[in-house]
Amino acid sequence: xxxxxxxxxSTREYENPVTVIEVAESIGPGLAKAAxxxxxxxxxxxxxxxISSDADLAIITERDSDGLxxxxxxxxxxxxxxxxxxxxxxxxxxxxxxxxxxxxxxAFSRAFTPExxxxxxxxxxxxxxxxxxxxxxxxxRDEAVAMFTEMGEDYKVQIIESIPGDEDLSxxxxxxxxxxxRGPHVPATSSFxxxxxxxxxxxxWRGDASNEMLQRIHGTAWGSKKDLxxxxxxxxxxxxxxxxxxxxxxxxxxxxxxxxxMAFWHPKGWSIYQSVQRYMREVQDKNNYKxxxxxxLVDYSLWEKSGHASKFADExxxxxxxxxxxxxxxxxxxxxxxxFNQGLxxxxxxxxxxxxxxxxxRYEPSGSMHGLMRVRSFVQDDGHIFCTEEQIQAEVxxxxxxxxxxxxxxxxxxxxxxxxxxxxxRVGSDEVWDKSEQSLKDALNATGLPWELxxxxxxxYGPKIECSLKDCMGRVQQCGTIQVDFSTPGRLxxxxxxxxxxxxxxxxxxxxVLGSFERFIGILIEHYAGDMPAWLAPEQALILNITDKQNDxxxxxxxxxKNKGFRVSTDLRxxxxxxxxxxxxxxxIPYLLVVGDKEVENxxxxxxxxxxxxxxxxxxxxxxTLLNQDVASFGRGA
RNA sequence: GCUCGCAUAGCUCAGGCGGUAGAGCACUUCAUUGGUAAUGAAGAGGUCCUCGGUUCAACUCCGAGUGUGAGCACCA
Numbered sequence: 001x002x003x004x005x006x007x008x009x010s011t012r013e014y015e016n017p018v019t020v021i022e023v024a025e026s027i028g029p030g031l032a033k034a035a036x037x038x039x040x041x042x043x044x045x046x047x048x049x050x051i052s053s054d055a056d057l058a059i060i061t062e063r064d065s066d067g068l069x070x071x072x073x074x075x076x077x078x079x080x081x082x083x084x085x086x087x088x089x090x091x092x093x094x095x096x097x098x099x100x101x102x103x104x105x106x107a108f109s110r111a112f113t114p115e116x117x118x119x120x121x122x123x124x125x126x127x128x129x130x131x132x133x134x135x136x137x138x139x140x141r142d143e144a145v146a147m148f149t150e151m152g153e154d155y156k157v158q159i160i161e162s163i164p165g166d167e168d169l170s171x172x173x174x175x176x177x178x179x180x181x182r183g184p185h186v187p188a189t190s191s192f193x194x195x196x197x198x199x200x201x202x203x204x205w206r207g208d209a210s211n212e213m214l215q216r217i218h219g220t221a222w223g224s225k226k227d228l229x230x231x232x233x234x235x236x237x238x239x240x241x242x243x244x245x246x247x248x249x250x251x252x253x254x255x256x257x258x259x260x261x262m263a264f265w266h267p268k269g270w271s272i273y274q275s276v277q278r279y280m281r282e283v284q285d286k287n288n289y290k291x292x293x294x295x296x297l298v299d300y301s302l303w304e305k306s307g308h309a310s311k312f313a314d315e316x317x318x319x320x321x322x323x324x325x326x327x328x329x330x331x332x333x334x335x336x337x338x339x340f341n342q343g344l345x346x347x348x349x350x351x352x353x354x355x356x357x358x359x360x361x362r363y364e365p366s367g368s369m370h371g372l373m374r375v376r377s378f379v380q381d382d383g384h385i386f387c388t389e390e391q392i393q394a395e396v397x398x399x400x401x402x403x404x405x406x407x408x409x410x411x412x413x414x415x416x417x418x419x420x421x422x423x424x425x426r427v428g429s430d431e432v433w434d435k436s437e438q439s440l441k442d443a444l445n446a447t448g449l450p451w452e453l454x455x456x457x458x459x460x461y462g463p464k465i466e467c468s469l470k471d472c473m474g475r476v477q478q479c480g481t482i483q484v485d486f487s488t489p490g491r492l493x494x495x496x497x498x499x500x501x502x503x504x505x506x507x508x509x510x511x512x513v514l515g516s517f518e519r520f521i522g523i524l525i526e527h528y529a530g531d532m533p534a535w536l537a538p539e540q541a542l543i544l545n546i547t548d549k550q551n552d553x554x555x556x557x558x559x560x561x562k563n564k565g566f567r568v569s570t571d572l573r574x575x576x577x578x579x580x581x582x583x584x585x586x587x588x589i590p591y592l593l594v595v596g597d598k599e600v601e602n603x604x605x606x607x608x609x610x611x612x613x614x615x616x617x618x619x620x621x622x623x624x625t626l627l628n629q630d631v632a633s634f635g636r637g638a
Numbered sequence: 639g640c641u642c643g644c645a646u647a648g649c650u651c652a653g654g655c656g657g658u659a660g661a662g663c664a665c666u667u668c669a670u671u672g673g674u675a676a677u678g679a680a681g682a683g684g685u686c687c688u689c690g691g692u693u694c695a696a697c698u699c700c701g702a703g704u705g706u707g708a709g710c711a712c713c714a
Contacts, residue, residue: 103709111642201709202641209711213641216709248649257687257705312714331714365639365712366705374713459714478713510714547671574671582675596673608674 003054017052020045021187024059034061036191037070037184044070046136046184062193062223069097074134074186075195075221076102081177082123083217086116092179093155093205093214099474100231101220105203107155112215117197120217124195131190132175136183138168144180155205156180194228195221241472243525244371250530250587252538253372261369261376263518268538271567272524273517275536277357279409280381280514287402289355289383294335296359300325306334306492315363332358333485333510336384337492340506345496350506351387351395357517358382372522373477379517385509386494392436395509396443396465396482403467403480403513404447411527411635416468416476417444417451420458427461428486436484437463461487464510472526479515479523531610534590534630541627542589543570543605544580546596553600557593557620564624585610591627 004012004023012026020038024031024047035047039058044066051057060067076095083090083106095104106112112120139147141160148156160169160180172181174189186192197219205211222228239245247253252269255262265273284291297319303309308330309316317328329335336354345352359379368374385395407415419440422433440463444451451465458464467480485508498504514520524536534540541561543554554570561568571580577594584592593605599617607615607623618626 113642199708200642203710204640207711209640213710215641218709255706260705306714308714315712315714333714362713367639367641367710368712369706461714483714544674545671546673549671576670576672576677577674578672579676580674585675592674594674598673606674612675614674 002051004051005054005056007056007058017050019048019050020057020059021047023051023057027059031059031061035059036061036067036186039066044184046134047187048136049184068221068223070184070186071192071223072097072102072221073181075192075219076104077134077172077174077177077179077181077185078124078127078189078192078195079120079197079217079219080104080106080179081127081174082120084177085123085127086119090215091153091155094159095179098218101198101218103216103218105205105214105216107205107212107214111202112200112217114200117200117217121195121197124192127175127189128192129190130175131188133188134172134174134185136185137171137173139171140168141166144169144171147178148180192221193223194225195219196228196232235473238472238474241526241529242371243373243472243522246525246530247372252525255371259377260366261364261374263372263375263377269521271538272521272532272536276514276517276521276524279535280357280406283402283406283513284355284381284383287353287398289353291355291357292336292339293356294329294332294339294358296328297326298329298335300327302334302338302492303327303330306488308334312362317361317363328361329358330360330362332356332360332380332382333384333488333508334492336382337489337494337508340384340386340489340494341492345386345506347388347496347498347504349386350496351385351391352506353383353385355381355383372518372525373471373475375516375518378519380512381514381517383511385511386489386496386506387509388504389432389435389507392484392507392509393439393442396439396484397446399482399509399511400443400447400465406513407467407469407480408636409634410524411533412469414469415449415480416470417447417449418454418466418468419444419451419463420454420466421456421463423456423458423460425460426458432486433463436486440465440482440484459483459485461485469523469527471523477519477523479520480511480513481515482509482511485510528635530588532588532590533633533635534627535632535634537588537590538567539569539587539589540567540631541591541593541623542584543568543593543595544577544584545570545572546577546594548572548574549597550595550600554595557595557605560620561624566624566627581608585612590630591623593623 002014002017021032021035024035037047037060038045038049039060040049040051040055060070062068062071080092080095087108089109091107093105093107095102144160145157148160169180170183171178172183172185197217199218201216202213203216205214220231222231247269250268251266252272253263253265281291300309300318312330316330319326319328339354340352357379361377364374364376387395421437444465462484464481464483466478468476468478471477489508490505494506495503496506543558545551545554551572554572558568558570571584581592588610590610592608594608595605599605602617604617604619605623607618609615
């Protein structure tokens with residue numbers, strides 16, 4: 001006689017075991033119709049699940065984020081069924097839910113075309129109309145293997161064989177289609193209201209490049225047609241923020257065939273770059289980093305000693321000159337150790353924080369390059385902290401504080417934090433790994449923000465924290481990082497004299513706040529959709545005349561603002577004011593200063609903000625105050 | 639690197655059963671001195687990514703290369 005407690009705290013008693021859907025029916029027919037699944041004592045289940053003892057129950061509908069996940073997961077099955085109706089020889093593999101949608105990977109003799117996608121979508125619609133019931137069943141591993149072998153679904157057989165233990169497996173059937181699945185799923189194929197197949201691309205079986213390539217079809221599914229439309233609009237808006245597009249329109253940088261993966265920075269883009277660099281230099285100074293600069297070309301032997309040559313030789317650019325092999329530096333750490341190694345270091349010198357805006361080159365795989373986000377030539381805001389084991393924790397904590405302060409100035413409040421811990425192949429004792437992982441964990445916990453643990457993904461020399469931001473299409477881009485390294489200092493002979501006059505190896509912390517200037521600026525452009533805040537804007541204000549009678553006044557005003565250190569220019573062309581306003585608004589200049597006879601007479605400028613807001617007439621002094629305040633606020637809260 | 643797609647004027651894009659191409663914006667010139675998102679007119683601008691092949695003829699068809707897009711793999 002189960003007693004069901006609903007989310008609002010009310011309870012209902014039933015004579016006999018009931019299903020989720022029966023409970024929904026007893027509450028109301030509308031809810032029963034909308035029910036997609038249930039959550040029983042916190043666990044997601046099918047709406048057909050029988051509840052036989054007292055339980056907490058929530059009815060899941062499309063309004064629930066879990067409900068949306070159920071729809072999407074079921075939609076992946078729907079798509080697989082449609083694919084197999086159209087292409088009986090296509091084998092199914094896996095079809096999980098991803099952000100905003102789902103995908104399913106198929107093994108098929110050829111790639112699917114956009115026309116195929118349309119056909120698949122059409123068949124999906126037909127299956128929805130057929131209103132097939134989705135039924136759960138349970139089978140033993142052996143039965144399942146036999147069934148899929150019989151069906152010729154080799155990939156499913158592999159999946160089942162790789163599931164450990166001999167627990168029973170659950171399956172979902174709708175019409176002629178059956179798939180191995182944990183569920184839960186929607187009760188019937190009529191549950192789908194809005195879906196769309198978005199793209200097709202190759203993907204390796206089991207994510208391993210040595211395996212064959214499958215065909216991955218991506219789709220999206222929503223609780224209503226309206227939500228689907230909103231999503232598609234959101235995608236369109238996001239595309240407009242693409243830094244590659246804005247980089248061209250705003251004349252910031254370009255790429256060309258002769259230098260793949262290497263940006264040509266134009267005056268305006270370089271201005272942003274320089275502003276970011278000036279800012280970082282100041283931050284580093286304030287935080288007791290010593291800035292250095294090291295060679296671009298270093299004899300190959302150093303990379304052999306550091307261990308990078310053996311691991312990354314294919315990704316390093318090398319140069320031969322006078323029978324000597326050099327590598328263009330792919331990273332700065334070995335060079336920083338060379339600086340550390342000059343002169344005898346004492347424990348009193350630690351922690352020693354060296355920083356460099358270090359230009360690096362890496363031969364990134366062609367398919368991995370992406371605008372400014374992943375390039376072959378980039379500059380890191382690199383830094384290495386040489387310290388003792390005891391100092392790790394405080395240094396990591398300080399770094400995280402610094403990083404958040406910087407991100408805040410750039411207008412980023414949402415940072416994705418991840419901790420990558422010891423990989424299988426590693427150097428250093430477990431004790432040391434315990435300690436360094438713990439230091440990083442403590443630092444992460446101290447931020448008070450959620451973070452994700454990624455076991456086994458650390459570098460071979462130590463664990464790391466990665467701080468990522470999202471680009472306009474929701475792709476996660478790693479920016480800041482801090483990594484503990486117990487290995488490289490030793491390999492390259494770094495030592496300091498301890499209190500007991502013994503020689504000790506320092507611990508090295510690799511750290512970067514922005515990561516690379518290129519990627520970070522790419523992220524910034526997308527974050528602001530090109531509307532750079534005043535402190536970063538290449539041109540902070542532009543003075544516009546109405547007629548050429550005001551030219552001298554405009555030039556004098558420009559000169560005075562430049563003397564105050566502002567980035568200003570004039571547009572005195574013989575064009576109508578509306579035309580010039582439009583043009584410079586499209587160029588996203590923060591302030592447009594209009595000067596006509598009225599302003600000349602009163603010694604003012606008419607200030608128009610980027611968004612179109614009219615701030616009225618201002619004197620030189622008033623405008624300076626305004627711009628100074630704007631610049632001083634950085635990008636906080638923008 | 640892998641799968642699939644794409645490459646035409648500075649930019650955004652049309653176009654053609656194989657007979658060397660067009661629009662809008664930008665650019666140049668002229669007129670216009672106009673108060674907050676496009677003044678009008680005229681002009682100039684292209685080895686249709688590169689190299690091979692097929693063909694009387696290739697920007698168009700085929701192949702290779704390069705770059706690029708989406709996804710996968712990689713990311714010290």
